[in-house]
Amino acid sequence: MNICMAHRGWSGKAPENTMAAVRLALAEPAIFAMEIDVQLSSDGVPVLIHDFTLGRTTNGKGLVKDHTLQQLRELDAGSWLDERFTGERIPTLDEVLQAVKGRCTLNIELKATSDMYPGIAEKVLALLEQHDMKQEVYITSFDHDLIRHVRTLDETVVTGLIVGGRPVLMLEQLQEAGANILSMGYPYLTKELAVEAIEKGYKVVAWTLDDPEHIRTVMSWHPDVQICTNHPDRMLEFV
Template sequence: MNYRLIAHRGYSAVAPENTLASFQLALEKQVFGVEFDVHFSADGIPVVIHDSTLDRTTNGCGNVAEKSIAQLQSFDAGSWFDSKFARETIPSLEQVLNLFSSTKIKLFIELKSPQFWSKSERDYLIEILAPVRDRCVIASFEHKFLTQLQLDYPQFNYGYAVSNQTQYSPHYLEALNPNARIILPHFSLILEQPSLTKTLQEEGWKIVTWTVDERAIAQQLSEFGIVTIITNNLLNTEPLPENSS
Protein backbone atom coordinates (compact mmCIF):
# COMPACT_ATOMS: atom_id res chain seq x y z
CA MET A 1 0.00 0.00 0.00
CA ASN A 2 1.52 3.33 -1.07
CA TYR A 3 1.62 6.55 0.91
CA ARG A 4 -0.99 9.09 -0.10
CA LEU A 5 0.55 12.53 0.32
CA ILE A 6 -1.59 15.62 0.85
CA ALA A 7 0.13 18.94 0.21
CA HIS A 8 -0.31 21.15 3.29
CA ARG A 9 -1.49 24.57 2.10
CA GLY A 10 -0.13 23.55 -1.28
CA TYR A 11 3.55 22.80 -1.72
CA SER A 12 4.35 25.14 1.14
CA ALA A 13 7.96 24.02 1.56
CA VAL A 14 8.93 25.68 -1.72
CA ALA A 15 6.27 28.36 -2.27
CA PRO A 16 4.20 30.70 -0.07
CA GLU A 17 1.40 28.77 1.60
CA ASN A 18 -2.16 28.95 0.28
CA THR A 19 -1.23 30.72 -2.94
CA LEU A 20 -1.87 29.69 -6.52
CA ALA A 21 1.88 29.21 -6.96
CA SER A 22 1.94 26.76 -4.08
CA PHE A 23 -1.04 24.84 -5.45
CA GLN A 24 0.38 24.76 -8.96
CA LEU A 25 3.62 23.22 -7.69
CA ALA A 26 1.65 20.63 -5.72
CA LEU A 27 -0.31 19.83 -8.86
CA GLU A 28 2.93 19.25 -10.76
CA LYS A 29 3.99 16.74 -8.10
CA GLN A 30 0.85 14.72 -8.82
CA VAL A 31 -0.08 14.59 -5.16
CA PHE A 32 -2.96 12.51 -3.82
CA GLY A 33 -4.55 15.64 -2.35
CA VAL A 34 -4.16 19.24 -1.28
CA GLU A 35 -5.17 20.86 1.99
CA PHE A 36 -6.08 24.52 2.36
CA ASP A 37 -7.97 26.93 4.60
CA VAL A 38 -11.04 29.07 3.98
CA HIS A 39 -12.22 32.34 5.52
CA PHE A 40 -14.90 34.72 4.27
CA SER A 41 -14.21 38.28 3.17
CA ALA A 42 -16.29 41.19 4.41
CA ASP A 43 -18.35 41.08 1.21
CA GLY A 44 -19.12 37.39 1.45
CA ILE A 45 -16.49 35.78 -0.78
CA PRO A 46 -14.67 32.65 0.46
CA VAL A 47 -10.91 33.18 0.30
CA VAL A 48 -7.98 30.84 0.89
CA ILE A 49 -5.74 31.90 3.77
CA HIS A 50 -4.84 30.22 7.06
CA ASP A 51 -4.75 33.02 9.62
CA SER A 52 -7.68 35.21 10.60
CA THR A 53 -5.34 38.19 10.20
CA LEU A 54 -3.23 39.35 7.28
CA ASP A 55 -0.03 40.19 9.12
CA ARG A 56 1.94 36.94 8.91
CA THR A 57 1.56 36.03 5.23
CA THR A 58 0.89 39.33 3.45
CA ASN A 59 2.08 42.92 3.46
CA GLY A 60 -1.32 43.94 4.82
CA CYS A 61 -2.61 44.04 8.37
CA GLY A 62 -5.90 43.59 10.13
CA ASN A 63 -8.63 40.96 10.05
CA VAL A 64 -9.43 39.03 6.90
CA ALA A 65 -13.16 39.16 7.69
CA GLU A 66 -13.09 42.97 7.75
CA LYS A 67 -11.65 43.37 4.23
CA SER A 68 -13.44 43.14 0.89
CA ILE A 69 -12.24 40.67 -1.73
CA ALA A 70 -10.78 43.59 -3.71
CA GLN A 71 -8.82 44.76 -0.69
CA LEU A 72 -7.61 41.25 0.13
CA GLN A 73 -6.37 40.65 -3.38
CA SER A 74 -4.51 43.95 -3.44
CA PHE A 75 -2.04 42.64 -0.87
CA ASP A 76 1.24 40.88 -1.66
CA ALA A 77 0.98 37.34 -0.30
CA GLY A 78 4.29 36.04 -1.59
CA SER A 79 7.23 38.34 -0.81
CA TRP A 80 7.38 37.26 2.84
CA PHE A 81 8.46 33.85 1.51
CA ASP A 82 10.66 34.93 -1.40
CA SER A 83 10.77 38.05 -3.56
CA LYS A 84 10.19 35.95 -6.68
CA PHE A 85 6.62 35.36 -5.45
CA ALA A 86 5.82 39.06 -5.12
CA ARG A 87 2.94 38.80 -7.59
CA GLU A 88 1.08 36.23 -5.52
CA THR A 89 -2.15 37.36 -3.88
CA ILE A 90 -4.74 35.77 -1.61
CA PRO A 91 -6.76 33.52 -3.94
CA SER A 92 -10.49 33.12 -3.79
CA LEU A 93 -11.83 29.62 -3.21
CA GLU A 94 -13.17 29.59 -6.77
CA GLN A 95 -9.72 30.35 -8.17
CA VAL A 96 -8.24 27.40 -6.30
CA LEU A 97 -11.03 25.07 -7.36
CA ASN A 98 -10.61 26.16 -10.97
CA LEU A 99 -6.93 25.22 -10.82
CA PHE A 100 -7.84 21.66 -9.84
CA SER A 101 -11.03 21.40 -11.91
CA SER A 102 -9.69 18.97 -14.51
CA THR A 103 -7.84 16.75 -12.03
CA LYS A 104 -8.76 13.91 -9.68
CA ILE A 105 -6.82 15.41 -6.78
CA LYS A 106 -8.61 15.18 -3.43
CA LEU A 107 -9.41 18.48 -1.73
CA PHE A 108 -9.20 18.78 2.06
CA ILE A 109 -10.83 22.10 2.90
CA GLU A 110 -10.48 23.40 6.44
CA LEU A 111 -13.09 25.95 7.47
CA LYS A 112 -11.72 28.70 9.69
CA SER A 113 -13.98 30.37 12.30
CA PRO A 114 -17.12 29.04 10.56
CA GLN A 115 -19.20 29.47 13.71
CA PHE A 116 -19.30 33.19 12.85
CA TRP A 117 -20.51 32.69 9.28
CA SER A 118 -24.03 33.65 8.25
CA LYS A 119 -26.43 31.11 6.78
CA SER A 120 -26.08 32.77 3.38
CA GLU A 121 -22.30 32.33 3.59
CA ARG A 122 -22.68 28.65 4.48
CA ASP A 123 -25.11 28.16 1.61
CA TYR A 124 -22.77 29.93 -0.80
CA LEU A 125 -19.84 27.77 0.27
CA ILE A 126 -21.85 24.61 -0.39
CA GLU A 127 -22.93 25.94 -3.77
CA ILE A 128 -19.32 26.56 -4.79
CA LEU A 129 -18.20 23.13 -3.57
CA ALA A 130 -21.05 21.21 -5.21
CA PRO A 131 -19.11 20.42 -8.44
CA VAL A 132 -16.27 18.80 -6.44
CA ARG A 133 -18.45 17.14 -3.84
CA ASP A 134 -17.23 13.62 -4.59
CA ARG A 135 -13.55 14.44 -4.08
CA CYS A 136 -13.57 16.95 -1.24
CA VAL A 137 -13.56 16.62 2.52
CA ILE A 138 -14.89 19.58 4.50
CA ALA A 139 -12.89 19.73 7.73
CA SER A 140 -12.81 21.89 10.83
CA PHE A 141 -11.77 22.06 14.47
CA GLU A 142 -15.22 23.57 15.15
CA HIS A 143 -16.94 20.25 15.70
CA LYS A 144 -20.43 21.41 16.63
CA PHE A 145 -20.54 23.58 13.52
CA LEU A 146 -19.36 20.67 11.38
CA THR A 147 -22.04 18.38 12.79
CA GLN A 148 -24.75 20.90 12.00
CA LEU A 149 -23.36 21.40 8.51
CA GLN A 150 -23.54 17.65 7.89
CA LEU A 151 -27.14 17.59 9.07
CA ASP A 152 -27.97 20.40 6.65
CA TYR A 153 -25.88 19.08 3.74
CA PRO A 154 -25.45 15.31 4.19
CA GLN A 155 -24.26 14.77 0.62
CA PHE A 156 -20.71 15.93 1.48
CA ASN A 157 -17.83 14.22 3.28
CA TYR A 158 -16.80 15.79 6.59
CA GLY A 159 -13.60 15.44 8.60
CA TYR A 160 -13.14 16.18 12.28
CA ALA A 161 -9.75 17.78 12.92
CA VAL A 162 -8.50 16.97 16.43
CA SER A 163 -5.47 18.07 18.42
CA ASN A 164 -5.93 16.59 21.90
CA GLN A 165 -6.52 13.23 23.56
CA THR A 166 -10.07 14.01 24.67
CA GLN A 167 -11.18 14.51 21.09
CA TYR A 168 -9.22 11.53 19.74
CA SER A 169 -11.91 9.11 20.84
CA PRO A 170 -14.76 7.29 19.10
CA HIS A 171 -17.00 8.03 22.10
CA TYR A 172 -16.43 11.77 21.83
CA LEU A 173 -16.88 11.83 18.07
CA GLU A 174 -19.91 9.57 17.90
CA ALA A 175 -21.62 11.64 20.59
CA LEU A 176 -21.17 14.65 18.32
CA ASN A 177 -22.13 12.91 15.12
CA PRO A 178 -22.89 9.18 14.80
CA ASN A 179 -22.61 9.46 11.01
CA ALA A 180 -19.08 10.89 10.96
CA ARG A 181 -16.33 8.60 9.76
CA ILE A 182 -13.32 10.81 8.89
CA ILE A 183 -10.91 12.06 11.55
CA LEU A 184 -7.85 14.24 11.13
CA PRO A 185 -5.63 13.88 14.23
CA HIS A 186 -2.17 15.30 14.82
CA PHE A 187 0.28 12.45 14.23
CA SER A 188 1.43 12.44 17.87
CA LEU A 189 -2.01 11.23 18.99
CA ILE A 190 -1.70 8.19 16.74
CA LEU A 191 1.76 7.29 17.99
CA GLU A 192 0.83 7.84 21.63
CA GLN A 193 -2.36 5.76 21.50
CA PRO A 194 -1.89 2.83 19.12
CA SER A 195 -4.67 0.73 20.66
CA LEU A 196 -7.16 3.57 20.27
CA THR A 197 -6.01 4.06 16.68
CA LYS A 198 -6.71 0.39 16.03
CA THR A 199 -10.16 0.73 17.60
CA LEU A 200 -11.02 3.68 15.37
CA GLN A 201 -9.89 1.77 12.30
CA GLU A 202 -11.88 -1.31 13.29
CA GLU A 203 -14.96 0.87 13.72
CA GLY A 204 -14.59 2.17 10.18
CA TRP A 205 -12.95 5.53 10.71
CA LYS A 206 -10.75 6.89 7.94
CA ILE A 207 -7.68 8.52 9.50
CA VAL A 208 -5.86 11.40 7.79
CA THR A 209 -3.00 12.77 9.88
CA TRP A 210 -1.15 16.10 10.03
CA THR A 211 1.48 17.52 9.66
CA VAL A 212 4.21 14.95 8.94
CA ASP A 213 7.53 16.28 7.68
CA GLU A 214 9.93 13.52 8.74
CA ARG A 215 10.33 10.29 6.83
CA ALA A 216 10.95 8.36 10.05
CA ILE A 217 7.58 9.46 11.45
CA ALA A 218 5.85 8.58 8.19
CA GLN A 219 7.34 5.10 8.46
CA GLN A 220 6.15 4.75 12.06
CA LEU A 221 2.65 5.74 11.04
CA SER A 222 2.63 3.20 8.23
CA GLU A 223 3.18 0.47 10.81
CA PHE A 224 -0.26 1.38 12.17
CA GLY A 225 -1.71 1.36 8.66
CA ILE A 226 -1.79 5.16 8.46
CA VAL A 227 -0.63 6.14 4.99
CA THR A 228 -2.74 9.22 4.19
CA ILE A 229 -0.66 12.10 5.53
CA ILE A 230 -0.66 15.86 5.24
CA THR A 231 2.85 17.20 4.70
CA ASN A 232 4.81 20.34 3.92
CA ASN A 233 8.01 18.91 2.55
CA LEU A 234 7.87 15.16 1.93
CA LEU A 235 6.84 15.96 -1.63
CA ASN A 236 10.43 16.97 -2.27
CA THR A 237 12.00 13.65 -1.29
CA GLU A 238 12.55 10.38 -3.05
CA PRO A 239 9.39 8.23 -3.08
CA LEU A 240 8.52 7.00 0.39
CA PRO A 241 8.85 3.26 0.88
CA GLU A 242 5.74 1.17 0.47
CA ASN A 243 4.00 0.04 3.61
CA SER A 244 5.15 -3.51 4.16
CA SER A 245 2.22 -4.55 6.35
Protein backbone atom coordinates in the same frame (compact mmCIF):
# COMPACT_ATOMS: atom_id res chain seq x y z
CA MET B 1 -0.97 2.80 0.18
CA ASN B 2 -0.65 5.82 2.47
CA ILE B 3 -2.05 8.92 0.76
CA CYS B 4 0.23 11.95 0.64
CA MET B 5 -1.70 15.14 1.46
CA ALA B 6 0.05 18.44 0.69
CA HIS B 7 -0.51 20.82 3.61
CA ARG B 8 -1.77 24.25 2.47
CA GLY B 9 -0.65 23.20 -1.00
CA TRP B 10 3.05 22.36 -1.36
CA SER B 11 3.88 24.90 1.34
CA GLY B 12 7.44 23.66 1.81
CA LYS B 13 8.29 25.05 -1.63
CA ALA B 14 5.79 27.87 -2.23
CA PRO B 15 3.80 30.34 -0.11
CA GLU B 16 1.06 28.47 1.73
CA ASN B 17 -2.52 28.67 0.47
CA THR B 18 -1.55 30.36 -2.81
CA MET B 19 -2.07 29.20 -6.38
CA ALA B 20 1.70 28.67 -6.63
CA ALA B 21 1.52 26.10 -3.82
CA VAL B 22 -1.60 24.53 -5.32
CA ARG B 23 -0.03 24.22 -8.78
CA LEU B 24 3.14 22.65 -7.38
CA ALA B 25 1.10 20.00 -5.57
CA LEU B 26 -1.00 19.30 -8.66
CA ALA B 27 2.16 18.85 -10.74
CA GLU B 28 3.28 15.86 -8.62
CA PRO B 29 1.25 12.77 -9.66
CA ALA B 30 1.99 10.98 -6.38
CA ILE B 31 0.18 13.65 -4.34
CA PHE B 32 -3.40 12.41 -4.12
CA ALA B 33 -4.79 15.02 -1.71
CA MET B 34 -4.31 18.63 -0.73
CA GLU B 35 -5.32 20.56 2.40
CA ILE B 36 -6.33 24.24 2.26
CA ASP B 37 -7.73 26.76 4.76
CA VAL B 38 -10.85 28.78 3.98
CA GLN B 39 -12.25 31.96 5.55
CA LEU B 40 -14.67 34.62 4.28
CA SER B 41 -13.98 38.15 3.10
CA SER B 42 -16.14 40.89 4.60
CA ASP B 43 -18.36 40.66 1.52
CA GLY B 44 -18.84 36.93 1.99
CA VAL B 45 -16.46 35.34 -0.54
CA PRO B 46 -14.59 32.15 0.50
CA VAL B 47 -10.83 32.77 0.28
CA LEU B 48 -7.70 30.80 1.14
CA ILE B 49 -5.71 31.95 4.17
CA HIS B 50 -4.76 30.26 7.42
CA ASP B 51 -4.38 32.98 10.04
CA PHE B 52 -7.28 35.16 11.13
CA THR B 53 -4.91 38.12 10.77
CA LEU B 54 -3.10 39.19 7.61
CA GLY B 55 0.35 40.09 8.93
CA ARG B 56 2.23 36.77 8.74
CA THR B 57 1.53 35.74 5.15
CA THR B 58 0.69 39.04 3.42
CA ASN B 59 1.76 42.67 3.46
CA GLY B 60 -1.62 43.59 4.96
CA LYS B 61 -2.70 44.30 8.51
CA GLY B 62 -5.76 43.51 10.56
CA LEU B 63 -8.35 40.76 10.39
CA VAL B 64 -9.21 38.84 7.24
CA LYS B 65 -12.92 39.22 7.95
CA ASP B 66 -12.68 43.03 7.98
CA HIS B 67 -11.49 43.23 4.35
CA THR B 68 -13.48 42.96 1.13
CA LEU B 69 -12.39 40.55 -1.55
CA GLN B 70 -11.04 43.44 -3.61
CA GLN B 71 -8.95 44.64 -0.67
CA LEU B 72 -7.62 41.14 -0.03
CA ARG B 73 -6.76 40.65 -3.70
CA GLU B 74 -4.59 43.77 -3.65
CA LEU B 75 -2.26 42.26 -1.04
CA ASP B 76 1.02 40.48 -1.75
CA ALA B 77 0.76 36.95 -0.35
CA GLY B 78 4.07 35.60 -1.65
CA SER B 79 7.11 37.78 -1.01
CA TRP B 80 7.14 36.97 2.74
CA LEU B 81 8.49 33.53 1.79
CA ASP B 82 10.72 34.45 -1.14
CA GLU B 83 10.94 37.43 -3.49
CA ARG B 84 10.44 34.99 -6.38
CA PHE B 85 6.80 34.79 -5.28
CA THR B 86 6.21 38.54 -5.17
CA GLY B 87 2.77 39.24 -6.56
CA GLU B 88 1.12 36.01 -5.44
CA ARG B 89 -2.41 36.82 -4.32
CA ILE B 90 -4.87 35.40 -1.84
CA PRO B 91 -6.90 33.03 -4.03
CA THR B 92 -10.62 32.46 -3.89
CA LEU B 93 -11.96 28.98 -3.25
CA ASP B 94 -13.67 29.24 -6.64
CA GLU B 95 -10.28 29.58 -8.38
CA VAL B 96 -8.85 26.62 -6.51
CA LEU B 97 -11.83 24.39 -7.26
CA GLN B 98 -11.46 25.15 -10.96
CA ALA B 99 -7.77 24.16 -10.82
CA VAL B 100 -8.18 21.04 -8.70
CA LYS B 101 -11.34 19.49 -10.19
CA GLY B 102 -10.73 15.91 -11.27
CA ARG B 103 -7.08 15.98 -10.21
CA CYS B 104 -6.92 15.29 -6.47
CA THR B 105 -8.96 15.19 -3.28
CA LEU B 106 -9.28 18.59 -1.61
CA ASN B 107 -9.40 18.81 2.18
CA ILE B 108 -11.16 22.13 2.87
CA GLU B 109 -10.59 23.26 6.43
CA LEU B 110 -13.16 25.80 7.57
CA LYS B 111 -11.02 28.18 9.65
CA ALA B 112 -13.97 29.48 11.53
CA THR B 113 -16.67 29.20 14.01
CA SER B 114 -20.17 29.59 12.69
CA ASP B 115 -20.40 32.74 14.86
CA MET B 116 -17.33 34.31 13.24
CA TYR B 117 -18.38 33.52 9.67
CA PRO B 118 -22.14 33.08 9.47
CA GLY B 119 -23.04 31.15 6.33
CA ILE B 120 -19.55 29.84 5.59
CA ALA B 121 -20.78 26.24 5.32
CA GLU B 122 -23.59 27.23 2.97
CA LYS B 123 -21.26 29.27 0.76
CA VAL B 124 -18.68 26.48 0.48
CA LEU B 125 -21.32 23.87 -0.29
CA ALA B 126 -22.84 26.14 -2.94
CA LEU B 127 -19.47 26.39 -4.71
CA LEU B 128 -19.02 22.61 -4.53
CA GLU B 129 -22.48 22.19 -6.03
CA GLN B 130 -21.66 24.72 -8.77
CA HIS B 131 -18.49 22.83 -9.73
CA ASP B 132 -20.03 19.37 -9.18
CA MET B 133 -17.24 18.53 -6.72
CA LYS B 134 -19.03 17.31 -3.60
CA GLN B 135 -17.56 13.85 -4.07
CA GLU B 136 -14.00 15.19 -4.51
CA VAL B 137 -13.59 16.96 -1.18
CA TYR B 138 -13.43 16.62 2.58
CA ILE B 139 -14.81 19.44 4.73
CA THR B 140 -13.05 19.59 8.10
CA SER B 141 -12.84 21.97 11.05
CA PHE B 142 -11.72 22.37 14.65
CA ASP B 143 -15.29 23.61 15.23
CA HIS B 144 -17.12 20.34 15.61
CA ASP B 145 -20.53 22.00 15.85
CA LEU B 146 -19.85 23.58 12.47
CA ILE B 147 -19.13 20.14 11.01
CA ARG B 148 -22.37 18.84 12.48
CA HIS B 149 -24.09 21.80 10.77
CA VAL B 150 -22.48 20.87 7.45
CA ARG B 151 -23.91 17.38 7.86
CA THR B 152 -27.41 18.77 8.41
CA LEU B 153 -27.07 20.78 5.19
CA ASP B 154 -25.75 17.88 3.10
CA GLU B 155 -25.67 14.23 4.11
CA THR B 156 -23.48 13.17 1.19
CA VAL B 157 -20.37 15.32 1.62
CA VAL B 158 -17.41 13.78 3.48
CA THR B 159 -16.73 15.62 6.75
CA GLY B 160 -14.06 15.43 9.42
CA LEU B 161 -13.22 16.61 12.93
CA ILE B 162 -9.82 18.23 13.43
CA VAL B 163 -8.33 17.47 16.82
CA GLY B 164 -5.23 18.96 18.40
CA GLY B 165 -5.26 16.94 21.60
CA ARG B 166 -6.23 13.51 22.88
CA PRO B 167 -9.85 13.67 24.04
CA VAL B 168 -11.71 10.72 25.47
CA LEU B 169 -14.49 9.00 23.52
CA MET B 170 -12.99 10.17 20.24
CA LEU B 171 -14.85 7.74 18.03
CA GLU B 172 -18.09 8.55 19.82
CA GLN B 173 -17.49 12.24 19.03
CA LEU B 174 -17.07 11.40 15.35
CA GLN B 175 -20.33 9.52 15.40
CA GLU B 176 -22.15 12.34 17.22
CA ALA B 177 -20.99 14.89 14.64
CA GLY B 178 -21.82 12.60 11.72
CA ALA B 179 -18.18 12.86 10.63
CA ASN B 180 -16.31 10.45 8.36
CA ILE B 181 -12.74 11.55 9.14
CA LEU B 182 -10.51 11.86 12.19
CA SER B 183 -7.90 14.53 11.41
CA MET B 184 -5.51 14.54 14.37
CA GLY B 185 -2.21 16.19 15.19
CA TYR B 186 0.34 13.40 14.95
CA PRO B 187 1.83 13.93 18.44
CA TYR B 188 -1.56 12.90 19.85
CA LEU B 189 -2.47 10.15 17.42
CA THR B 190 -1.60 6.61 18.48
CA LYS B 191 -1.31 3.50 16.39
CA GLU B 192 -4.11 1.92 18.43
CA LEU B 193 -6.54 4.78 17.81
CA ALA B 194 -5.64 5.02 14.12
CA VAL B 195 -6.17 1.31 13.54
CA GLU B 196 -9.42 1.20 15.54
CA ALA B 197 -10.83 4.19 13.64
CA ILE B 198 -9.90 2.74 10.25
CA GLU B 199 -11.32 -0.66 11.14
CA LYS B 200 -14.60 1.05 12.07
CA GLY B 201 -14.79 2.71 8.67
CA TYR B 202 -13.35 6.16 9.38
CA LYS B 203 -10.62 7.85 7.39
CA VAL B 204 -7.61 9.00 9.44
CA VAL B 205 -5.45 12.03 8.58
CA ALA B 206 -2.27 12.66 10.60
CA TRP B 207 -0.90 16.22 10.58
CA THR B 208 1.56 17.89 10.14
CA LEU B 209 4.43 15.45 9.58
CA ASP B 210 7.65 16.92 8.18
CA ASP B 211 10.36 14.81 9.82
CA PRO B 212 11.14 11.77 7.61
CA GLU B 213 11.40 9.42 10.60
CA HIS B 214 8.04 10.54 11.96
CA ILE B 215 6.53 10.11 8.51
CA ARG B 216 7.90 6.60 8.17
CA THR B 217 6.71 5.62 11.65
CA VAL B 218 3.13 6.79 11.14
CA MET B 219 3.01 5.21 7.67
CA SER B 220 3.94 1.90 9.27
CA TRP B 221 0.88 1.93 11.52
CA HIS B 222 -1.62 1.26 8.74
CA PRO B 223 -1.55 1.68 4.95
CA ASP B 224 -4.73 3.76 5.08
CA VAL B 225 -3.39 6.51 7.35
CA GLN B 226 -3.20 9.70 5.28
CA ILE B 227 -0.11 11.84 5.85
CA CYS B 228 -0.51 15.63 5.76
CA THR B 229 2.87 17.31 5.21
CA ASN B 230 4.42 20.61 4.17
CA HIS B 231 7.14 18.61 2.41
CA PRO B 232 5.58 15.87 0.25
CA ASP B 233 8.99 15.04 -1.25
CA ARG B 234 10.11 13.76 2.17
CA MET B 235 7.22 11.30 2.21
CA LEU B 236 7.27 10.26 -1.41
CA GLU B 237 10.72 8.72 -1.11
CA PHE B 238 9.06 6.10 1.12
CA VAL B 239 6.12 5.47 -1.22
